[in-house]
Amino acid sequence: GQFxxxxxxxxxxxILGMGSELxxxxxxxxxxxxxxxxxxQQIETLIIWWMSITFVSGFLNGLQSYIFNLxxxxxxxxxxxxxxxxxxxxxxEFFDSHKTGDLISRLSTDTGKIExxxxxxxxxxxxxxxxxxxxxxIIFVISWRMTLFMVxxxxxxxxxxxxxxxxxxxxxxxxxxxxxxxxxxAQETFSNVRTVKAFGTxxxxxxxxL
Numbered sequence: 202g203q204f205x206x207x208x209x210x211x212x213x214x215x216i217l218g219m220g221s222e223l224x225x226x227x228x229x230x231x232x233x234x235x236x237x238x239x240x241x242q243q244i245e246t247l248i249i250w251w252m253s254i255t256f257v258s259g260f261l262n263g264l265q266s267y268i269f270n271l272x273x274x275x276x277x278x279x280x281x282x283x284x285x286x287x288x289x290x291x292x293x294e295f296f297d298s299h300k301t302g303d304l305i306s307r308l309s310t311d312t313g314k315i316e317x318x319x320x321x322x323x324x325x326x327x328x329x330x331x332x333x334x335x336x337x338x339i340i341f342v343i344s345w346r347m348t349l350f351m352v353x354x355x356x357x358x359x360x361x362x363x364x365x366x367x368x369x370x371x372x373x374x375x376x377x378x379x380x381x382x383x384x385x386x387a388q389e390t391f392s393n394v395r396t397v398k399a400f401g402t403x404x405x406x407x408x409x410x411l
Contacts, residue, residue: 207272214265215328221258223335228254269324277316284308301388306381314377386410 228251235243285308288295296304341348390397390406397406 204272204276207268207275211265211268211272211324212327214261214268215324216331218258218261218265219328219331219335221254221261224254225251225258266324273316273319276319277312280315281308281312284312300381300385303381303385305388306377306384310380310384311377314373383410 228247232244232247232251235247288304288308337348337351340351386406386409390410397403
């Protein structure tokens with residue numbers, strides 16, 4: 202709930218930035234028409250408008266990117282805090298049944314991946330969704346038959362994207378589990394390095410880490 206205001210501000214800036222981006226090609230077309238008509242005064246006016254829109258678009262996109270990045274950083278920080286608090290409230294049996302390296306990996310690596318994914322994807326998902334809706338509306342106004350044709354083509358692609366996303370999440374979980382095991386091996390090896398050296402099990406520990 203505490204991040205709704207920042208996300209809403211980012212969405213508004215995203216919409217405004219998208220509007221500026223869509224208006225830019227329109228003004229380029231007007232400029233070309235004015236060049237064909239050889240209207241120097243109109244050309245100058247349109248170029249000033251086009252440059253202004255381009256500047257505003259860049260400023261808005263940069264500002265919304267900053268807001269989304271700041272929001273995801275705060276979400277990641279809050280997520281780590283909540284996870285650590287929940288772990289600390291567990292009983293002793295929980296720590297006996299879970300390895301330290303696994304817990305540390307979940308606390309640092311997994312939350313870091315979520316934060317990184319949000320920082321990149323949150324803005325892109327919102328922006329691409331707005332672009333798709335805008336394009337569909339424009340095409341529908343031009344030709345509803347073309348809209349139906351486009352939706353028919355996009356539907357299988359969307360279904361495949363959902364299936365592919367589920368597959369990737371399973372693979373990502375397997376990678377996270379392997380990273381947690383590797384962290385546990387590294388921590389135990391470094392903590393007992395004298396024992397490892399004494400028994401000459403460096404190769405064995407390296408094999409377990411892989």
